[in-house]
Amino acid sequence: MDPVIARVLVESAVKIALFFFILLTVVAYMTLVERRVSAWIQDRQGPNRVGPFGLLQPLADGIKFLFKEEVTPPHVYRPVYLLAPMLIFVPALVTFSVIPIGPALELFGQRVRLQIADVDNGVLVILAFASMGVYGIALAGWSSSNKYSLMGALRSSAQLISYELAMGLSIVGVLMAAGSLRLNDIVQHQIEHGWNLIWQLPGFLIFLTAAFAETNRLPFDLPEAETELVAGYHTEYSGMRFSMFYMAEYANMVTASALAVTLYCGGYHVPGLHLLRLPEPAAALVQVLAFGLKVGFFLFLYVWVRWTLPRFRYDQLMNLGWKVLLPVAVLHILWVSFLVLMNWT
Amino acid sequence: MTIHLLLGLVLILFVFAAVRALAPSRTLLAGTVLGIGALALLAVNYQALLSPEFWAGLIGFVAILSALMVVIHPNPMVSILFLIVNLFCIALFYLILRAEFLAVLQIIIYAGAIMVLFVFVVMLLNLKAEEGLRLGGGPQRWGALLLAVVFVLLMFHALHDRSDQPYVEPGAFESGFGSARALGGLLFSRYLVAFEAASLLLIAGMVGAVVVAKRKVG
Numbered sequence: 001m002d003p004v005i006a007r008v009l010v011e012s013a014v015k016i017a018l019f020f021f022i023l024l025t026v027v028a029y030m031t032l033v034e035r036r037v038s039a040w041i042q043d044r045q046g047p048n049r050v051g052p053f054g055l056l057q058p059l060a061d062g063i064k065f066l067f068k069e070e071v072t073p074p075h076v077y078r079p080v081y082l083l084a085p086m087l088i089f090v091p092a093l094v095t096f097s098v099i100p101i102g103p104a105l106e107l108f109g110q111r112v113r114l115q116i117a118d119v120d121n122g123v124l125v126i127l128a129f130a131s132m133g134v135y136g137i138a139l140a141g142w143s144s145s146n147k148y149s150l151m152g153a154l155r156s157s158a159q160l161i162s163y164e165l166a167m168g169l170s171i172v173g174v175l176m177a178a179g180s181l182r183l184n185d186i187v188q189h190q191i192e193h194g195w196n197l198i199w200q201l202p203g204f205l206i207f208l209t210a211a212f213a214e215t216n217r218l219p220f221d222l223p224e225a226e227t228e229l230v231a232g233y234h235t236e237y238s239g240m241r242f243s244m245f246y247m248a249e250y251a252n253m254v255t256a257s258a259l260a261v262t263l264y265c266g267g268y269h270v271p272g273l274h275l276l277r278l279p280e281p282a283a284a285l286v287q288v289l290a291f292g293l294k295v296g297f298f299l300f301l302y303v304w305v306r307w308t309l310p311r312f313r314y315d316q317l318m319n320l321g322w323k324v325l326l327p328v329a330v331l332h333i334l335w336v337s338f339l340v341l342m343n344w345t
Numbered sequence: 346m347t348i349h350l351l352l353g354l355v356l357i358l359f360v361f362a363a364v365r366a367l368a369p370s371r372t373l374l375a376g377t378v379l380g381i382g383a384l385a386l387l388a389v390n391y392q393a394l395l396s397p398e399f400w401a402g403l404i405g406f407v408a409i410l411s412a413l414m415v416v417i418h419p420n421p422m423v424s425i426l427f428l429i430v431n432l433f434c435i436a437l438f439y440l441i442l443r444a445e446f447l448a449v450l451q452i453i454i455y456a457g458a459i460m461v462l463f464v465f466v467v468m469l470l471n472l473k474a475e476e477g478l479r480l481g482g483g484p485q486r487w488g489a490l491l492l493a494v495v496f497v498l499l500m501f502h503a504l505h506d507r508s509d510q511p512y513v514e515p516g517a518f519e520s521g522f523g524s525a526r527a528l529g530g531l532l533f534s535r536y537l538v539a540f541e542a543a544s545l546l547l548i549a550g551m552v553g554a555v556v557v558a559k560r561k562v563g
Contacts, residue, residue, distance in 0.1 A: 083426075120445060121445055131453055131457025134464075150468065157465065161458070181525055
């Protein structure tokens with residue numbers, strides 16, 4: 001086999017295994033973080049019995065889900081019912097493959113990018129697989145042959161496609177400033193000209209709101225609201241399949257946070273790190289840790305908002321998406337065009 | 346070599362379909378045997394796996410198969426899923442032909458937005474599965490057969506002329522071909538009128554939809 005192809009295959013396989021492992025571990029521990037942080041906000045203790053500080057709780061939960069009886073109701077449409085959890089999980093993972101978690105560095109004599117796929121259209125790949133995520137939910141609700149599931153699925157799909165627009169428009173602002181669709185170029189632009197958070201604050205807020213809506217998290221979680229729709233689109237799922245939905249939601253959260261960090265908060269950039277004159281591997285490690293901390297902050301923000309704000313009513317939700325976010329996003333694009341014209345960014 | 350590998354895989358698929366149709370209880374056995382056969386075929390011809398012709402042929406096969414299933418399958422939702430598979434295959438073809446921007450746009454717009462519309466329609470209208478594939482009466486049957494023969498002859502004629510053309514070499518394209526910059530440059534210079542006319546059409550469609558919906562509610 002051609003040595004170049006072999007090298008690319010091995011490198012990609014290692015990166016994929018590493019990213020997959022990290023992502024799944026973070027997703028598992030997010031369940032614990034959610035419970036502990038919500039407990040802290042509500043002035044009580046969360047799970048702290050299983051292992052020190054409850055750190056083995058996700059393991060216990062995983063084992064519990066494995067042993068739970070997987071009841072498949074007789075009235076579901078089986079092929080699509082079995083396919084839906086996978087359809088919702090895969091886009092979240094694929095989207096993470098284009099996000100750079102650190103700078104390029106010299107490893108084993110090769111120049112290695114800390115990113116699985118350095119695609120020229122990185123941002124578009126993310127948008128493409130975000131729009132694929134709608135199918136998992138819609139099909140889960142439809143195949144369940146249950147009116148509450150169908151309602152939840154319809155609401156969720158409508159919500160997702162509405163907020164996709166606002167998200168896309170806010171990303172256009174970032175693209176105009178950076179002049180490229182590659183995520184590495186966007187991070188590089190932020191390193192040179194200051195984080196997009198500073199220059200494009202309205203876009204950042206729009207993106208954050210849209211990300212909350214896209215991941216079906218409170219205050220936008222009416223599709224899976226326990227009080228209104230039993231459990232929405234995942235009512236008829238149990239055991240490992242239900243946990244797939246659960247994990248997919250957290251995986252989407254992690255991806256959305258990573259995206260917010262990459263597009264608006266400078267990715268892996270640590271301002272002033274070059275002043276320390278660290279050797280390259282150490283500097284790369286610090287930057288990867290910084291990326292992790294920033295993503296962690298956004299995940300904490302997700303949990304914080306969930307346990308602080310009440311849920312939006314469905315018409316309020318759609319109003320916000322179409323009548324508020326969309327016009328503000330368009331005005332934001334005007335603002336960014338002005339910035340680009342004046343060469344301020 | 347590549348052609349033989351592809352034909353071998355296609356044959357295996359047909360044998361499996363035949364076994365599933367004629368002797369459903371033997372599906373697992375047939376599946377295992379044929380799967381091992383397919384893996385053996387791939388292992389013997391592993392050089393072909395690295396050639397773009399093989400992957401193009403495989404993607405083409407999946408595209409045709411999914412397009413057939415769209416039409417054959419009685420359940421409309423499953424038809425939609427097969428159509429999405431087909432659109433992904435088209436996007437992969439765009440990738441092979443170095444039109445990367447177009448490939449991603451195909452997924453975003455076609456598979457990600459238009460098909461969602463289809464899903465909504467099927468869910469809201471509660472379209473049920475048809476009872477089964479029922480062929481029409483005498484004239485319809487003969488007409489369909491005649492048109493099928495004409496179609497196959499046309500395909501033979503179209504493909505026959507191209508059979509000796511070499512596969513397009515990746516180096517034959519200039520750098521930056523198929524990127525957003527290249528497409529955008531064309532859209533805003535040579536095809537500006539068409540671009541603006543298309544955006545006007547979209548706005549007209551949106552306004553029309555809102556007006557019709559409002560009239561129903563109000």
